[in-house]
Amino acid sequence: MNSLTLHAPAKVNLSLRILGKRGDGFHELDTLMVKLPSLADEIQFDTSHEFSFACDDPSVPSDERNLVVKAVRQFQEATGLSASYRISLRKTIPHGAGLGGGSSDAASTLFGLNRLHANPLNDEKIQEIASSLGSDVPFFLLPGAAHCTGRGEKITPAPAPEPFRILLLKPAFGVPTPDAYRRWSQSQEIPGIRYAPQDLGGVQLTNDLERPVFEKHRFLAELKQWLLSRNDIAAALLCGSGSTIFAALKEGADAKQITQAAQCELDPGLWAWSGLTG
């Protein structure tokens, strides 16, 4: 096979519960994640004389810090193969957004390289490499929704909730994930902001990272409350560690009109996307 193109989808956490801080510095989680199949980065592999990597988004590092390059290095080390492909990454998923873009890119890279080399690594080894690259990476190796525990790397496939239409809104700033977790244990709720679980077709939407993230970035708390005050929105929640907020849209809601209102009333620089959950 000479070339291969893969789509690396985004995710949202419908619920994210932090059970406590662990001895290794990570936090014990219980989270339900679903993919957004139509919000995806594109990764292309073309045969070449040596490995190289390029990304169309200049704000994303294209050196050894990139999770795609880290995945390639781990694949080379585990297999002894040179992985001589030119890998081109076209970013659509914003980074620092809580949408899992980098993790999904890494999972697709491992999957793609393994397939292009006729599967030298078994599923177990791929999962092991994936979890060493990041807590969210193993989730993207499996299709569909999942309950994730441990630091997020222990995956139990879950029945996918009925797909629903969501709107994602994200300000220009991102939230570094370690910062959100570091603040969690000391953080307080902001009076007047809704943190309580929201029922959406039997799923309890909740995110324990809202407390530390809203405390540091008040705008995100304001954005959530603004969404919740509208009667065309069923629920609103922080995505992962942010900085995206997602809204579950009621039937007939006009995503474009809501986006324009948010850009006009809150922040003209908001990035927006609307589509179905997977």
Ligand code: C5P
């Ligand atoms: O695993 P990942 O690279 O996504 O984690 C980034 C950072 O987020 C970790 O270094 C850690 O500070 C924090 N984190 C955590 N508990 C988790 C997942 C991430 O404390 N379950």
